[in-house]
Amino acid sequence: MHDPRPALTALPLLPTGTVYGVLMNFPGELAALGESAHQPPYQSPPRAPVLYIKPANTFRTAGSSVTVPAELEAVEVGATVALVLGSGGHVAALRLLADLSEPHGNHFRPPVKARCRDGFLVVGAAVAVDSAPRPDDCVLTLTVDGQPVQNTRFDALVRPPAALLADVTEFMTLHSGDHLMLGCDRPVPLARPGQRVELSCPGLPTLAFTLTRETA
Amino acid sequence: MNANARRARVVWNGQVHDAMEAFDNPGQGLLQLDSGLRLRQGDVQWLPPLRPVARPRTILALGLNYADHAKELAFKPPTEPLAFLKGEGSLIGHDAHTLRPAGVAFMHYECELAVVVGRTARRVRPEDALDFVGGYTVANDYAIRDFLENWYRPNLRVKNRDTCTPLGPWFVPAAAVPDPQALALRTTVNGTVTQQGHTRDMIFGVADLIAHFSGFMTLEPGDLILTGTPDGVVNVQPGDVVVTEIEGIGALRNTLVDRLSANPTAHHPAQP
Numbered sequence A: 001m002h003d004p005r006p007a008l009t010a011l012p013l014l015p016t017g018t019v020y021g022v023l024m025n026f027p028g029e030l031a032a033l034g035e036s037a038h039q040p041p042y043q044s045p046p047r048a049p050v051l052y053i054k055p056a057n058t059f060r061t062a063g064s065s066v067t068v069p070a071e072l073e074a075v076e077v078g079a080t081v082a083l084v085l086g087s088g089g090h091v092a093a094l095r096l097l098a099d100l101s102e103p104h105g106n107h108f109r110p111p112v113k114a115r116c117r118d119g120f121l122v123v124g125a126a127v128a129v130d131s132a133p134r135p136d137d138c139v140l141t142l143t144v145d146g147q148p149v150q151n152t153r154f155d156a157l158v159r160p161p162a163a164l165l166a167d168v169t170e171f172m173t174l175h176s177g178d179h180l181m182l183g184c185d186r187p188v189p190l191a192r193p194g195q196r197v198e199l200s201c202p203g204l205p206t207l208a209f210t211l212t213r214e215t216a
Numbered sequence B: 001m002n003a004n005a006r007r008a009r010v011v012w013n014g015q016v017h018d019a020m021e022a023f024d025n026p027g028q029g030l031l032q033l034d035s036g037l038r039l040r041q042g043d044v045q046w047l048p049p050l051r052p053v054a055r056p057r058t059i060l061a062l063g064l065n066y067a068d069h070a071k072e073l074a075f076k077p078p079t080e081p082l083a084f085l086k087g088e089g090s091l092i093g094h095d096a097h098t099l100r101p102a103g104v105a106f107m108h109y110e111c112e113l114a115v116v117v118g119r120t121a122r123r124v125r126p127e128d129a130l131d132f133v134g135g136y137t138v139a140n141d142y143a144i145r146d147f148l149e150n151w152y153r154p155n156l157r158v159k160n161r162d163t164c165t166p167l168g169p170w171f172v173p174a175a176a177v178p179d180p181q182a183l184a185l186r187t188t189v190n191g192t193v194t195q196q197g198h199t200r201d202m203i204f205g206v207a208d209l210i211a212h213f214s215g216f217m218t219l220e221p222g223d224l225i226l227t228g229t230p231d232g233v234v235n236v237q238p239g240d241v242v243v244t245e246i247e248g249i250g251a252l253r254n255t256l257v258d259r260l261s262a263n264p265t266a267h268h269p270a271q272p
Helices: A025-036 A161-169 B067-072 B126-132 B206-214
Strands: A019-025 A050-054 A059-061 A067-070 A075-085 A093-102 A121-123 A139-144 A147-152 A180-181 A196-201 A204-213 B007-012 B015-021 B030-033 B037-038 B043-046 B059-063 B081-085 B098-099 B109-118 B135-138 B164-173 B184-189 B191-199 B224-226 B241-246 B250-257
Touching: A019 A075, A050 B081, A067 B007, A075 A139, A075 A196, A093 A204, A139 A204, A161 A180, A161 B037, B007 B030, B043 B164, B059 B206, B081 B224, B109 B184, B109 B206, B109 B241, B126 B135, B126 B206, B135 B241, B135 B250, B164 B250, B206 B224
Parallel strands: A019 A180, A059 A121, A067 A204, B059 B224, B098 B250
Antiparallel strands: A019 A050, A075 A093, A075 A180, A093 A121, A139 A147, A139 A196, A196 A204, B007 B015, B007 B043, B007 B164, B015 B030, B030 B037, B059 B081, B109 B135, B109 B224, B135 B164, B184 B191, B184 B241, B241 B250
């Protein structure tokens, strides 16, 4: 019999479509802003999903060495899971991602420079959905130099995976190969040049990378 | 073959074709497929004039990059480029239909010079930056202001909607555009001029933008920079025909609809 599940090795190592990320999908993110979410420049808490895009220059495979720009002491390491879209709007696969950013506290303008440096998205191997855990059941462990720094659960999101997918595709189609990341819980851990970061989740391939200091 | 000819990417007779404006009669409405076949421009379906790329295409766009438009929207001109990213899924070609959703109050076009990166750019100096341009086209970066929120503003629900970024009709090689800051722009709605501007009034010009972005991210061939729009954006309605035009680059036509129908080109009879 033909097995319709794509083998692990048949899935591309890097995203072939657009990678979307979401802010404020963990309850603690908005809560941490407190009253300021109601004040300028925001005026009111977000209604629609707060989305951003990670462009292709940020993509790196697991095992990479990521260069930290010379002017940054450390980078934020956002631990997350992405839904990988297949044909017909269906979720085809799941993968772990380390979504790196320059620490930034203001969410008024799109943080292009903070999030779009070369190498700022390290991508784990994709696993077909029927071989992967349900995204809601994923429990991620992030370690820096072997020390656990964060556990992330995806069972109490502001928008659970299906709701996020519905609210995003209300105004834009997600095409085959596009990715929708489910968000990064706060506080987002920091890592520095010279450190080794590992992101793991039962049922998904572990993702590890090292940070190196940019040399002039 | 004219290296400076305006190029297109079209669907005709069941295939995608690279094509160019018939160089012996530019502006006369003839298109020559790479096979040599000549067609009337109204007889093809236009795609965004971009060759496929191996990796997802990066699309950078600028907000408030014309001093007059910043003033129109009651903003102080920014001290560094106000940029946002778009997904390739929002792009459509020339002469296509854009959905104006039911119940929105304010949807407007934005006529923009679009820069197509020609070679890998990393930490490029402004004085060298134009060497990294492959060519130019016209973008209409529609926005629906009803959905504006102050979180990562302009947010994707305003700026990254299906059908809301017409691009084309032509890819114009950089060699044919000696100075990208010397181009007049205008938009007409149903034939009436509603927006006029000039690329000399950009706050950050094409060279500055390439230097700025390549300073922190590597740009690859085929990546796009939509350089912002001048003063004069007005609300548009289903049935309106919007033409965003840039001197020497092209006139990009788009029709607003209240629902997407089966045949997007049916409204436009073949050009003479």
